[in-house]
Amino acid sequence: MADMPRNFEASAEIMLSCPQDIMQRLCAHFVEFGAVAIDGARSRIDTAFGTASMEACLGCLKVRAEGRDESSLAYVKLSIAEHLLTFASAENPSIVWQGDGAAGQPLPYFREMRVVRTENLTPHMKRLTLAGEDLGRFATGGLHVRLLLPRDGVAPAWPVTGADGRPAWPEAGQRPDVRIYTLRRVDVEKGEVDIDFVLHEGEGMPGARFGCNARAGDIVGITGPGGGSVAPADWYLLAGDETALPAIGRILEKLPEGAEAVVRIEVADDGEEQRLTSRAGLDIQWLHRNGVAPGKSTLLEDAVRNVRWPEDDRSVFAWVGCEHKSFRAIRSYLRQDRKLTRQQHLVVAYWRCGFEGDTARREDS
Template identity: 50%
Template sequence: MNATSPLSARTLVPLRSPDTVMAQLREHFGEHGVISGDDGSWSVVFDIGTATASRQGGGIAFSVEARDDTSLAYLQWSVAEHVCEFAPGETPEIAWDGGTQPGAPLPYFREMRVLRATQVTPAMRRLTLGGEKLDRFAHDGLHVRLLLAPKPGITPVWPVMAADGRQAWPDGERPVARVYTIRRIDVEAGEVDIDFVLHEGDEMPGAVFGRDARAGDVVGMTGPGGGTLPPAPHHLFFGDETALPAISRMLEELPEKARASAFIEIADPSERQELALRPGIELEWLSREGRPAGTTTLLADRLRALDPGHWQAGTYVWAGCEQTAARSIRSFLKSERRMPRQQYLVAAYWRRGQAGEVED
């Protein structure tokens, strides 16, 4: 695709309260991109492309532009999702001119097959998945959603493009979705590595798939997502084993002279991994010594105990862990360290006693 000719799509959405929706969209998108313009006509620049909105008649005219079909589809999805969210009681009619045609495969979906499995540590198993045209998964996001069969022996249906830019599902068994980090990607070979924490219990579909998967098994994959790590003079990473793949990859992809400190909670010393660490990067393992995951305060305690040398001007903090620990870390950074919101990201990767994705 010519770098000077971005892909585009547009739509006119009739609404009962277009001014209210415009204002709410502008505020929300302003938290994730750079806004310009006024209440009646504005534009927002994201890392993956641009969205514009303007009042027109009894509705809002939107246009989106991006350099690739995945980014364009993400922008269409985001506009449609938030218009519906900010127009309660309405069923907005959204039909895009341009972009992926309704009913076509999602540009950010790939069907993958298990190629091989490796036991990294007693509780971490790595699956190598094979697929085609994976170049878009190598940038602008570390994470993917794996679409897993809801039950053994069931072949799920895969999502397609809806007219409003979101996902539509054909008739049949829908898969179960779980978010994972691409630990390694080899675009030329058509391979990605995904690390699975082998939680106990058959009610954990991701862990069960990671444990039982064999060569030839099929899984869906959408993505990438999760953004990228912003530049900073010093990065601080905190996470338990569920965040270990993400932290490992971010450490490996830091600029050559970057400085970083990583603190990773694991069950016991047998779960330590050999990571490729350059000079200027320190790594500390925090062992639960047999205590159940999600029951300790190791990460928050270590954060509070950091010496002043870790807190340079512009330090960026990234954390991924159990929900209670994530809230404690976020509270400390916000209320006690009084860090600007753009200098940290704290994600609740899981919640003790609950399967599935966590909204926090």
């Protein structure tokens, strides 16, 4: 008889003054991302990646993490650690996982990649094709990856698994810049992915700088994937600015024949439009800012509010990616006016005026 695949497991006992309170807060957070069950001092969180079982004891929270593979387990440990340390920040508790995925090992969801091709898609968008090994995990599980961008003149130095499950980064001078991007295409057999870069101007834009200057042979790291997925539906609303265009393009290519997609995309001008293809029926409108700075118009918000929704019993799903101010307005409209459930929409802030990197995603709950 063939060996049954085993689960990967790890556990931690975390000293806390109010473990029951922290457990409740963790469960309240993860209810949006999976199934949560609470039974007195015990609880269980089931997500797409794996499971976290918790028990609140006197002065201690016992956590057991399980995943179907090393990467899944690593994501469970990482998610629990990040949020627990946020909720218990005043105590700054120590988290040390025992079991699979020991500290110091390479991150199982990391790959080193090299640039093999570049292509200018529009005046302000450039496509890089990256090559690497063992990319099967990046074909499913989310649209996005974190790019780890070596700093100019510094040899690549990558993070490893930390004792608390979070990445342990190299010293500040060697630490790469990190930005989130969409996997526009994944070809597992060729060992390639495409990533499209919006070529922003200004300081504090390591991603745009890398995309602009990249040459064949340049090295970059990626971790992931993540960022949620699109639920099956009969009718879709897909909306965003140019930062969401790669995700919208990839989503459209995966929609089945017979589905309908209403697409609204804000770009600088008609020179930034791209050809989008899908087996689904398409209603596409390009929204041109025509000189208005990115993040300073209401074009996308207005277009979403003007979409005519199905009046029959077809299932619907809305996906939106944009600047933080528009994100908040559109998410509020979908939840409060359209009455969409959390299972019927995914709205994300891809960026935020005046902020860098992941700070765009603060206050997104």
